[in-house]
Each structure stands twice: as C-alpha cells, then as structure tokens.
Amino acid sequence: MTTQIDAEAALRPHAEHAFADELAALAAADDRPRPERWRLSPWAIAMYLLGGVLDDGTVISPKYxxxxxxxxxxxxxxxxxxxxxxxxxxxxxxxxxxxxxxxxxxxxxxxxxxxxxxxxxxxxxxxxxxxxxxxxxxxxxxxxxxxxxxxxxxxxxxxxxxxxxxxxxxxxxxxxxxxxxxxxxxxxxxxxxxxxxxxxxxxxxxxxxxxxxxxxxxxxxxxxxxLPLPATAEAEVEIVSRRVDQIGRSLQLPELPDGVDEIRRVVQVFRELRDGVTHDGRTKLKSPSGTLSTAEAISVVTGGLALAAHFGDGVLRAGDVAAGILGSVVRDPAADKVVWQEYLETVVRERDGWKDFYRACREVSE
Incomplete structure (x- = not known):
C-alpha cells in the first residue's frame, strides 16, 4: 500500500490520494443510498466527476x-x-x-x-x-x-x-x-x-x-x-488549462501568467486540422495522420510551460509551443509535412495576430 507520505512525494499521485480532501468532504456530506461496499452514492460520484459546491461551501473540482x-x-x-x-x-x-x-x-x-x-x-x-x-x-x-x-x-x-x-x-x-x-x-x-x-x-x-x-x-x-471529443473550443481550452495547471504543480513548475491565449491558439490549431476546416468554416483543410487529441494538446502546452519557465521570460509564447505542435502534427514525415506546410502558408500566415506563431512554426519546421 502507498502511504500518504509517498503519495505526497509521488510524481503522479493516484486519484484517491490527489483528491482525498474532496472525496472525504463528499463522504461526510453524502446521505443518499449507496450500493454495498461503495464509498459514495451514485449522486456523490457524479458530483465528484462533474464538479460542484457542497452545502458547507466545499468546492469539488470537475474531473471530466x-x-x-x-x-x-x-x-x-x-x-x-x-x-x-x-x-x-x-x-x-x-x-x-x-x-x-x-x-x-x-x-x-x-x-x-x-x-x-x-x-x-x-x-x-x-x-x-x-x-x-x-x-x-x-x-x-x-x-x-x-x-x-x-x-x-x-x-x-x-x-x-x-x-x-x-x-x-x-x-x-x-x-x-x-x-x-x-x-x-x-x-x-x-x-x-x-x-x-x-x-x-x-x-x-x-x-x-x-x-x-x-x-x-x-x-x-x-x-x-x-466518450466524445470536447464539443466546443472553449470546453477544450478549459480542459487543457486545468490539466496543465495540475501537471505543472505536480512537476513544481513556476506558475506562468497569461498562458490562456497561447493555450487557446494550440487548441484552435488542433481542432482545425482535426476537423479538416478552419473555425470560421471558410477554408477546407487536409488532416494529418495523427489524432491531435486533447491529451496531445495538454502535452504540448506542458512542454511549452517548462520551456518558458526555465529558458524563457516566464510568459508562455508561440516559440515555446511551436516544436511540440510540429511533433504532434508531423507523424508521417512525407505526407504530414505537406499538410502542415500548406496549413501554415494558407491559414496561419494570413491570420491577424498570428505573425509570431507563423514565424515560430516556420523556424522549427525548416
């Protein structure tokens, strides 16, 4: 059995340790029927996963x-x-x-x-x-x-x-x-x-x-x-932001301000290439061979967070996430590279406010 001290030192604690306080608060407040040997009632388990606020003011963070x-x-x-x-x-x-x-x-x-x-x-x-x-x-x-x-x-x-x-x-x-x-x-x-x-x-x-x-x-x-992919870009941004924050605290990375704009940009790139169309519906795109999942977006942003914290100025920028995006998109060096270059030149290059992102991606792509 993993002790509580071990759990606190663990790089990635099990859920029952990482969210022990929330589970204990739910158990104390849970007066609904529960199946035999269950720690919580079905109602409390749904709240644990979806998040909410208990009567005593305890905030339960959403897990899904x-x-x-x-x-x-x-x-x-x-x-x-x-x-x-x-x-x-x-x-x-x-x-x-x-x-x-x-x-x-x-x-x-x-x-x-x-x-x-x-x-x-x-x-x-x-x-x-x-x-x-x-x-x-x-x-x-x-x-x-x-x-x-x-x-x-x-x-x-x-x-x-x-x-x-x-x-x-x-x-x-x-x-x-x-x-x-x-x-x-x-x-x-x-x-x-x-x-x-x-x-x-x-x-x-x-x-x-x-x-x-x-x-x-x-x-x-x-x-x-x-389990579907996130229905909206904002939902995906929320998921990525929350998980990156949790992982960053586990890795003891410094908190970085103003990172949500770059997270939103990573999510938009992934969603557009995944869906085969730009967010405004005007331009059809070729999709790469990879999945470009939410989990990969979390990995890209976490890697960028480490770069910004240790080798940057403390602010998550385009240059911090460009290499991670390239690695996620270009899985097949032949076919995917063509898809990526076409996306950069026809979409990213022409998009207002994305010049820094275009330059950073071109630099790592060459």
Whole structure:
C-alpha cells in the first residue's frame, strides 16, 4: 500500500490520494443510498466527476468536462451487474474517467490490468509463485491473485486498460468472470466468487478497431459508453488549462501568467486540422495522420510551460509551443509535412495576430 507520505512525494499521485480532501468532504456530506461496499452514492460520484459546491461551501473540482448524462450512465452501469466499457478516440479522457470512477466507488484505483499485445491470461486470472509451487505444489499460498481476482474477493472495482490491445483469446477470459461472477481455479478444484461491490471498467480505443475486436459474447457483458471529443473550443481550452495547471504543480513548475491565449491558439490549431476546416468554416483543410487529441494538446502546452519557465521570460509564447505542435502534427514525415506546410502558408500566415506563431512554426519546421 502507498502511504500518504509517498503519495505526497509521488510524481503522479493516484486519484484517491490527489483528491482525498474532496472525496472525504463528499463522504461526510453524502446521505443518499449507496450500493454495498461503495464509498459514495451514485449522486456523490457524479458530483465528484462533474464538479460542484457542497452545502458547507466545499468546492469539488470537475474531473471530466462533457455531457452530464454520460457520467450518470457510467455510474449507473457500475451499480448493476454489467461491466462498463469506455470507448473513444485517443485523448478523450477514458483512462482519466476510469481512474476517478474506481477511486470514488472503491477508494482504490490501482486494481489495474494494462492491456498490451503481450498481456497473458495470468494478468486477468492468476499466476503462481514458482518457488512455492515447486516446494509445496499447487496451493492457496502459491497462488498470486491478479487485480481482477482481488477485486472480486474484496468487492471492489477492477480496471482493464486498452482492452482491444489484448489478444482475443485472453480477452475471453473475462466472459466467465463477467457473466457468472466466478473465477475457477481448476488446479485447486476451487473458485473465487465475486462479492457484492465488484465490477469492472474497461477502456478501448476507437482507432484500434480491427486490432483485436471484442467477441460478441464479451461485448454483451459490457454497457458501452462513448466518450466524445470536447464539443466546443472553449470546453477544450478549459480542459487543457486545468490539466496543465495540475501537471505543472505536480512537476513544481513556476506558475506562468497569461498562458490562456497561447493555450487557446494550440487548441484552435488542433481542432482545425482535426476537423479538416478552419473555425470560421471558410477554408477546407487536409488532416494529418495523427489524432491531435486533447491529451496531445495538454502535452504540448506542458512542454511549452517548462520551456518558458526555465529558458524563457516566464510568459508562455508561440516559440515555446511551436516544436511540440510540429511533433504532434508531423507523424508521417512525407505526407504530414505537406499538410502542415500548406496549413501554415494558407491559414496561419494570413491570420491577424498570428505573425509570431507563423514565424515560430516556420523556424522549427525548416
């Protein structure tokens, strides 16, 4: 277990540590019915994710900026016997929402299986302590429970990230767990039955369709909630600004004044290239091969913030974000470079108030 001292020193604390005060305030004020073993009621969990103000004046910061109904459906799903699948393009906060849901429901977001092409069955079911196994044979002492097995036994929320990256035969290990709420252990002639409070949140990337598609049998065990990209530029600017501020404080970067204008410009560039049209709808654009997600915009601005703080004059400027934007846009050196140069010359060069941005981008592009 991570101690509170360790959490304070952590580069990226788990949600239950980073927002412990908010979770405690919500728990103290929460008098609504809650499912067994849940730390908060569904109403309080929705407030935790969406933000609000409690009766005692405590401000709950929003963790997710988007349609309220999406959060309500996600929370309600976890209160049923169906698992939750968060689906969306890269950068739509699937992992972020998953972590905060688990933190609010169970007080522990660390029961996590990270999906990759090499994820084995043992990561979802259980493994063995081979020294104990060789010395004494199969036994409970030799068994190493997976995060999913632990969450079943303790009535908590497990998380599986990038489900469609996991090989199909390993994915299907979840079918019995999600349908029968049981994990057989044939080597011991035993099983682990899930206790009340157990559920599972999985995330999957829209761009991974065709990699390891879910079988129809497994898909039926999930209620799928699609997380969209931010609906408006202002919503995306708000998301980027808030996350950059949180990351900057974690990295102990100096606070930089007047950064929102540059953030707004980064977001506009990403949205225009992503949508294939300028914000006024007058000019159609070619889109690059990358996703240009909100998460990438956060990364670009965070990198720019570090440049401005350590090598600049303390103000986030075009030159601080230009290289990051170039790296995000030009993933395919041949095709994407043409798209980027065309955007610079036909849109950025002619835009009022963007001369500094044009010069900075031309400088790093040459």
């Amino acid at each position: 900026v988007g349609p309220r109904r999406i959060v309500e459906v996600a929370v309600s799903t976890l209160a049923t016997d169906r698992a939750l699948l968060l689906l969306g393009v890269p950068g739509t906060a699937k992992t972020w929402v998953s972590e905060h849901l688990a933190a609010a429901v169970s007080g522990d977001s660390t029961l996590l299986v990270q999906g990759t092409a090499g994820t084995p069955e043992e990561a979802i079911r259980y493994g063995w302590n081979y020294a104990e196994l060789l010395a004494h044979g199969p036994s409970r002492d030799a068994l190493v429970p997976s995060p999913v097995m632990r969450s079943m036994a303790e009535g908590m929320t497990a998380r599986v990230e990038e489900l469609t990256r996991i090989p199909a035969d390993v994915q299907d290990t979840l079918i019995t767990i999600l349908s029968e709420k049981t994990l057989p252990i044939p080597e011991l002639g035993a099983e682990v039955q899930a206790v009340r409070g157990f559920n599972l949140i999985a995330t999957a990337n829209d761009r991974d369709r065709g990699v390891n598609d879910l079988s129809s049998a497994l898909r039926r065990r999930f209620n799928t909630v699609v």
